Amino acid sequence: MSLKKEQLIEGLVEILGSEKVITDPEVLKESSVDRFRRFEELHGVYTQPLPAAVVYPQDSSQVAAVLKFASDKGINIVPRTGQTATEGGLETIVENSVVLDGSEMNEIIKIDSYNMQATCQCGTPLQVLEDQLREQGYTTGHSPQSKPLAQLGGLVATRSIGQFSTLYGGIEDMVVGLEAVFPNGEIARIKNVPRRAAGPDIRHVVIGNEGTLCFITEVTVKIFKFMPENNILLGYTLENMKTGFEILRQIMADGYKPSVARLYDREDGAYHFSHFANDKCVLILMAEGPKKIAEATAEAIEEIVGAHTECVKVDTPYIQTWFDNLNWDATDVAAERAEILETKNIGNTTEISADWATINKIYEVCIERIRNEIPDMTLVGGHSSHSYINGTNLYFVHYYNVVDCKPEEEILKYHHPIKKIIVEETIKAGGSMCHHHGVGKHRTPWIKDEYGSSYYILETLKNAFDPEGVMNKGTIFPG
Amino acid sequence: MRILVLFKIVPDLDLLQDKEWTIKNTLPVETAYVKKIINVYDESALELTLKMADHSINNKQQIELSAFTIGEPHADLFLKKLLALGFNNTYRVQCSADLRFNPYAIAYIITAFASQYGPYDLIAMGMQSSDGDNAKTALLVAEMLTWPCITGVTGFELRDLDLVAVRNINDQGLVEQLVHEPAVLAVGNAPCSLLRVPTLRDIKSAADQEIAIISLQSLGCDLKKLNRQNDTELESLNTVNNTRAGLVIEGTSAEEKARLLYEKHLKGWLSSR
Known part of the structure; x- marks a missing residue:
């Protein structure tokens, strides 16, 4: 400088x-x-x-x-x-x-219910947009756990995903156009069209750039009709994750699109569902959309799950109460801070993805290694919360007591070694080390392994759009 | 020293949405579907006791910790956790009856247990639970055992073999008193309110330890009789409206907002005082 x-x-x-x-x-x-x-x-x-x-x-x-x-x-x-x-x-x-x-750039510029899209400035809180849309009978279909706090610019910059992604997709499936500013001062607008075949899809240069290429100032996202009265929430307990992955695979491969498709292992299940899980894995699915589609989806899910005798259906209110409290607002963040300070127990997450043939192997090896190699662990578990035709994600949850170390040593003693195990095992198995939290600064050591020969494309974007290297140094690209 | 800590498993009422606070003909609000937690005051009592035990280990004093609850098998998850955290014994009196509004029966069962499985030197528990809200159990237990009871306890520690320093809040403020055992301590708004978390290794080490399941019959307790002796009957429930008016002050800077707050809302109020 x-x-x-x-x-x-x-x-x-x-x-x-x-x-x-x-x-x-x-x-x-x-x-x-x-x-x-x-x-x-x-x-x-x-x-x-x-x-x-x-x-x-x-x-x-x-x-x-x-x-x-x-x-x-x-x-x-x-x-x-x-x-x-x-x-x-x-x-x-x-x-x-x-x-x-x-x-402070937080204006909802336009809700266009005829063309089913909404345009917002980057600082618009997702919750504010969603509340306005719901008053008019619409939804973004985007519901990350951070919805009460997150804003549109950051959601797009980190390739966010929400709890209803299996039906509505990730943020990359929702963004139809945007405006971004590049480090040379160039303001670029990508127009809002249903689709185009006029060269590469340049939205994807911007979506997920994590502030390393440009600053997103405006976003236009799709909107959907909001029909919660048709929602059908289904819950089951089951003996093991392998069965759960297979059920999810069958649902996706058969062409059904539940909005929610979540599979919790015993440990994560005990944390969330101590009121009914009884040391079992938990499978949660929700069918939504127009009534006939929701009913047909629910019927098919029940048929697929019903073929697996180890699955036991759970009364919907047990799941509904939990689901209503899934998102985190400022009160939850404050409560978590107080809890960490008092108990010295802290939890973090690492999310990865892989194809159906691989996901259970990654799950098993990571859980086993973390249990055996990392000290002071109090919970190691995980859940799958976003499924696709060819695979799913895994959201590892890891809690530990911080023992005999200074606050500044916590990351080196616990968090980094845990992340290293998960990332390295995932890449080794052919999966992706980042499903929806982004690379940030703590997964950059593996970014070249993640991309392999395609790192050339990524690196060239950085060199082209940020030649001076002033955009969020150390994020995505090693510092 | 033998310490008995009493705790209750309750629904996490924070998870209930406004629409679920519906008062029906059956009176109690439906909470069966809500995640269960250790009653917050009981959680403080458990953690304070563990802290006392930590201290006693340093001072090489012998302390035996027992945890006790009344209820159904879903409480065993929490009892297992307490075993992992170092409690020597855990007990659950099997009871599926709704005793939320019958503190007399609860106290009677506790007293019967303490008499049969004791002697205990100290009994600690939360001062009230979030679902019954009676705040009577500790006092009734003390009365039945003819022990002294200290309420509003915020901390306690062992000073000597049979001498416990107890801090509590009363009308005079924060008080510290030295108490000879035995005593009942009803824990209130303690600064430490969260139970520590056992490691996976702790859980594995305690996996073979058994929870003692006790029947009411074995304690000589007749539930029908206890229900007849209950002097409290739930007659009605009313929703208390706790909402308050709020105002968002719009301004482009903190200074402007502070100025608007003063000029529009505080100035007149302050000058009228």
Whole structure:
């Protein structure tokens, strides 16, 4: 960076005005990390270099001016909106980075119920959009656990996925167009069309870039008719994950599209369903959509599951109460923080995907290795929550007591070794190390293994769109 | 020293949505479908006891910990956890009756158990549960055992072989008193409210330890008789409206919001005082 910190701040104030350039030390500390380092943060320990400022642009032209300034002066930019990242993507690993926060660009620009699409600025909270849509009888179909907190820009930047993905798809299936600003100040709009065959689909340059190529300022997503009165929620207990994977495979291969398709192992099941699981795996499915489709889907699911005698049906209210409380809002985050501080017990997750032939092997080897190799574990389990025609995801859940180490040593002693086991076993088996949380900064050591020979394409994107390397250094691409 | 900690498994009422707080003819709100947890005050009692035991290990004092509950087999999951955390004995009195509003029966069963399986030097429990809310059990147990009872307990530790330092909150504020055993401690708003988590290794080590399942009959308890002796009857339930008005102050900066808060809402109120 060619500027002194004071000059950097002056430059930002010139573009945005002093009120939108925040240099409060407490804000800077909190903005140097995301949920990955929350154990350190909870203990008031900040190990990452502090950013110089957190800035709040009001429109695309201001975003463009900030990015151009950063690119010209070699300033590292960390883009963010709802701050729900879990993989270190928001960590400021470069001294005097600038955190570019789009949360004040939060207007719902248009809900177009005739063409079934909604256009929002990047800082629009998904919950706000969803609430407005539901008042009009529509839904985004997107419901990640972070829905009460996450905002549209970040959801698209991290290739988010929601609990109803098996029917509605991931965010990449929902985005029809967008606007993004590149580090040279170029503002690019991708128009909203149903489909086109005019070269590669450039939406995918932007979706999932995790702030390493551009800053997303506006998003247009599909909307769907909201018909909760037709929902049919089905739950079962069963003896083992292998059977559960096979049931999910049959449902998908037979062409049915439940909105929810979740399979919990015994450990994760005991955590969520202690009121009925009784040391069993738990399978949860929901059929939704137009009444006839929902009924036909539910009927087919019951038939497929019914062929597996180890499955025992669970009364719907047992599942419904749990499902109604699945999402995390600010109260849940605050409660989790208090709990971690008091018990020194912390839980994290690692999500991967693989084809049907491989997924159970990855599950078994990872669980076994973590149990045997990592100290102080209190829970190792997992669930599948997003299924496809050719495979599914696995969401490993790992809790441990932090024992005999400083807050800043927690990641090295526990979190990294666990992630290493899961990522390496998954890549070795031919799966993907990231299903929906993104690469962040803590899975970059394996990014070349993840991509293999196709890393050439990814790397070329970075070189082309961010030649100065100022966009979220250390995320996706090794620093 | 032998310590008995009493706990109750209750539905996690935070998981119930507003629409589910429906009062029907059957009176109690339907909670059978809700995830179960250890009653929060009991959880504090369990953790405070474990902390006391930690301290005693350092001081080489002998402490035997027993956990006790009344209920159905779904409580065994929690009893197993307590074994993994170091409780020496766990007991469940098999009972499927709804005793939420019968603290007399609960206290009677506890007293019968303590008399048969004791002697115990200290009995600790939460001051009330989230579903019955009677706040009577500890006092009734103390009365039946003719032991002293301290309520509103926020902490306790062993000072000497038979001397326990107990902190509690009463009308005078926070008090610390030295208590000779035996005593009943009713734990209230303790600063430590969460039970520690056993490791997988702890769980494996405790896997072979048995939970003692006890029948009411073996304790000489006749449920019909106990129900007849109950002096409390649930007659009606009413929804309490706890909603409060709120206002979002719109402004472009913290300074502007603070100014608007003062000028529109605080200035007049302050000047009228």
